[in-house]
Amino acid sequence: MSDSSPLPPVRLHSEAELAREALTTPLLSRAARLARWAGPETRVGAGGELIDEQLPQAAAELGLTGEDAAAFASEAWRVAVDTGLVEIVDEEEGTVTAGAELRMLTSGGPQDVLGIWLGALETVLADAAVPELDDLVDAMAEGGPVNLSELDWDPEAEAEFLDGVLGNLYLLTVSEDGPGDSPVPLPALAASVIVPDGMGEPTNDVLEQVSDAMMRLDDQFRLLEPVGLVAYQPVDEALMTDAEDVAQGAAGEASPSLDDTDVTRYGMVRLTPLGLYGLRARLLEAGVPAPAVGDLADKGADALLDGTATFPRAAAQAETEQWLARREPLAAARELLAAARGSDPGAPLRRLRCQQALTLVGPSVEAAFREVLDDAELGGLARVWLTEHGAADVPAPPESMVFWLTVDTVAAQLAAEGNSAELQALVEGLARQHSGFFSTAWRVDHPATADVLEAMGRLHPDKKVAKEARKAAFKARSQRGE
Numbered sequence: 001m002s003d004s005s006p007l008p009p010v011r012l013h014s015e016a017e018l019a020r021e022a023l024t025t026p027l028l029s030r031a032a033r034l035a036r037w038a039g040p041e042t043r044v045g046a047g048g049e050l051i052d053e054q055l056p057q058a059a060a061e062l063g064l065t066g067e068d069a070a071a072f073a074s075e076a077w078r079v080a081v082d083t084g085l086v087e088i089v090d091e092e093e094g095t096v097t098a099g100a101e102l103r104m105l106t107s108g109g110p111q112d113v114l115g116i117w118l119g120a121l122e123t124v125l126a127d128a129a130v131p132e133l134d135d136l137v138d139a140m141a142e143g144g145p146v147n148l149s150e151l152d153w154d155p156e157a158e159a160e161f162l163d164g165v166l167g168n169l170y171l172l173t174v175s176e177d178g179p180g181d182s183p184v185p186l187p188a189l190a191a192s193v194i195v196p197d198g199m200g201e202p203t204n205d206v207l208e209q210v211s212d213a214m215m216r217l218d219d220q221f222r223l224l225e226p227v228g229l230v231a232y233q234p235v236d237e238a239l240m241t242d243a244e245d246v247a248q249g250a251a252g253e254a255s256p257s258l259d260d261t262d263v264t265r266y267g268m269v270r271l272t273p274l275g276l277y278g279l280r281a282r283l284l285e286a287g288v289p290a291p292a293v294g295d296l297a298d299k300g301a302d303a304l305l306d307g308t309a310t311f312p313r314a315a316a317q318a319e320t321e322q323w324l325a326r327r328e329p330l331a332a333a334r335e336l337l338a339a340a341r342g343s344d345p346g347a348p349l350r351r352l353r354c355q356q357a358l359t360l361v362g363p364s365v366e367a368a369f370r371e372v373l374d375d376a377e378l379g380g381l382a383r384v385w386l387t388e389h390g391a392a393d394v395p396a397p398p399e400s401m402v403f404w405l406t407v408d409t410v411a412a413q414l415a416a417e418g419n420s421a422e423l424q425a426l427v428e429g430l431a432r433q434h435s436g437f438f439s440t441a442w443r444v445d446h447p448a449t450a451d452v453l454e455a456m457g458r459l460h461p462d463k464k465v466a467k468e469a470r471k472a473a474f475k476a477r478s479q480r481g482e
Contacts (some may be wrong), residue, residue: 007171008175009174010174012273025228043096051337061074062396077098079123082120084121086098164193165213169270173271182270185268189458198263216265217269218234218267299320306346306350309346330364339367346415366386366391369385380397380402399440400444407452411448413426427456442473443479449480453472454473
């Protein structure tokens with residue numbers, strides 16, 4: 001994730017649901033089974049690995065068969081040791097016993113289970129960043145120091161590559177316009193970390209890098225699926241030799257022989273709910289702000305309005321619904337209105353979020369709005385809500401309040417969306433519906449008046465109207481002594 005903008009909030013399953021999912025993942029369930037199987041006769045090597053002679057027994061205990069059975073059993077054992085499900089009693093003798101964490105899987109709470117699962121995830125991620133070891137094993141067999149650069153393996157670069165891919169997959173998943181629960185084509189994911197932003201036609205070198213990345217990711221996602229991080233449809237092995245063709249298509253070149261069905265054969269991946277939880281935990285551990293819907297439910301209204309200011313609309317509504325569910329409606333409405341006051345640069349967007357939040361409450365909160373009818377900052381907002389809810393005897397707003405609310409609304413839209421098409425339509429509508437709008441608007445006593453008028457001049461397609469807006473902005477700045 002090269003973009004420094006805040007991450008959208010993720011919607012997580014409850015910890016109880018996630019813990020149940022963690023317990024049923026193939027890798028953790030195998031690790032727990034081996035931890036219960038281990039006894040006085042179990043022996044491990046110097047690194048805690050199960051000795052070769054006992055791997056067939058471990059595989060049989062897990063019901064594994066085939067040429068990969070011993071490797072799967074070895075991986076499960078390593079997770080059991082790394083997560084504390086198994087403890088080494090005597091390193092020289094190679095004896096083991098069940099670890100304290102094993103009891104936590106059955107008697108601990110959801111957080112205990114998820115903590116153990118996160119440990120398993122770290123073990124698998126470390127393994128996934130290691131390439132095929134044939135060359136490394138050969139080099140070690142020859143004796144002497146091993147030069148990793150000669151093996152074309154940079155451990156830090158491999159880990160950073162995988163972290164970058166998983167970061168992009170996380171961002172795609174939590175973005176409002178992303179695929180959501182739908183899988184992402186592996187070629188597109190590989191291209192997202194290889195192809196530079198703004199590159200037109202990718203070079204042959206870039207296409208080759210995308211192709212290589214796809215093959216690495218295919219191996220890595222096969223390793224990551226059993227721990228429950230991803231759901232993965234592997235690359236069709238019959239197509240391996242054509243990987244560069246699909247890399248071309250993913251990187252932006254036309255590929256006439258490639259249709260939607262073909263893309264799925266080149267691998268499809270999505271994060272599971274447990275995977276979203278795990279990657280968010282890693283982001284937080286790395287100091288990256290990664291909000292989750294519900295984080296603000298126990299905070300004050302000021303934290304809610306400020307915190308949701310940069311949220312996509314659907315996420316802001318979901319967060320607000322959780323916040324409102326914990327409060328008595330009338331008290332919540334009063335708290336939100338109080339928090340919406342202010343003349344700081346963030347205040348217009350707070351009031352917009354407040355207005356959106358209060359669309360979720362019913363007519364029982366009418367009293368809160370009537371209490372602020374005479375408030376310079378909230379009176380216009382209150383009249384809008386009362387009118388929309390069919391309240392009687394709503395006083396007409398003075399012209400000054402109408403213009404103040406207009407400036408405040410445009411300022412909020414600027415902060416929320418920038419120069420969007422929606423805002424341009426709003427600007428055009430204001431100038432068209434209010435004759436002499438700019439001759440009055442520059443006098444509005446609002447901190448953002450000049451900025452709003454400048455934006456209107458920038459956004460309005462009619463040159464004459466745009467010029468009027470810029471002149472009004474100049475008057476507004478002069479009036480404020482700027």
